[in-house]
Amino acid sequence: MTRPVRIAASILAADFARLGEEVARVEPHLDLLHVDVMDGHFVPNLSLGIPVIRSLRTVSALPFDCHLMIANPADFVEALHDAGATGITVHMEAVPDPRGIARIARSVGLGFGLVINPGTPFATMDPYLELCDMVLVMSVEPGFGGQGFMPSVLSKVEAAREAIDRRGLEVGLQIDGGIGPGTIGQASRAGADVFVAGTAIFRRPDPVDAIADLRREALLSAGPLGADRS
Ligand code: DX5
Numbered sequence: 001m002t003r004p005v006r007i008a009a010s011i012l013a014a015d016f017a018r019l020g021e022e023v024a025r026v027e028p029h030l031d032l033l034h035v036d037v038m039d040g041h042f043v044p045n046l047s048l049g050i051p052v053i054r055s056l057r058t059v060s061a062l063p064f065d066c067h068l069m070i071a072n073p074a075d076f077v078e079a080l081h082d083a084g085a086t087g088i089t090v091h092m093e094a095v096p097d098p099r100g101i102a103r104i105a106r107s108v109g110l111g112f113g114l115v116i117n118p119g120t121p122f123a124t125m126d127p128y129l130e131l132c133d134m135v136l137v138m139s140v141e142p143g144f145g146g147q148g149f150m151p152s153v154l155s156k157v158e159a160a161r162e163a164i165d166r167r168g169l170e171v172g173l174q175i176d177g178g179i180g181p182g183t184i185g186q187a188s189r190a191g192a193d194v195f196v197a198g199t200a201i202f203r204r205p206d207p208v209d210a211i212a213d214l215r216r217e218a219l220l221s222a223g224p225l226g227a228d229r230s
């Protein structure tokens, strides 16, 4: 059986003046809405936060996958949950020992994920895979949409895929940054199964077609499900 593919649209590339409409248009075609939260400190940019998540929750039933590019994520877990987040993903560079925040996230009913920057080795996250619903390998430096995909991170995706399958874990393997029709196949072949795309969805003339193209390309390169790997 082929590994299933999930597509997450990053709203960072949407038109914020028409955010509800932009989300409504793509909602039936997506698996997740990827919400990039930045603090101008952990990354050199600001984006959006709790009030926007709360408003979006009134118009969308999608899972909100909140990518926290913030220095002190533990301070916001409960508020994010109350605003309507479904899961949070926390940077290893911000929280080197994530066991405490994982426990807080679980206690309020949030999904939990860990993320590494392009320069951070997979080994930093490897001991904590059992804490996670999802792990994320950044394929650009976090902070900005529209950057070029870094193929050098693919070896970390392969290492994560190998570890997840060997340990029989049900952990999504997400990739974020520069994902489009020309790069999603490589990421899928390396073992990713959750694909974040902002520019390649919201900056295309037809975002619905764009999602279908991405899904098709990812499925064409998807490997077998963990248990079927020989
Ligand atoms: C970058 C963000 C990404 C970004 C992806 O810091 O984490 O989610 O929105 O944008 P694209 O798909 O345009 O590279």
Ligand code: ZN
Binding pocket: 010, 034, 035, 036, 067, 176, 196
């Ligand atoms: Zn992101």
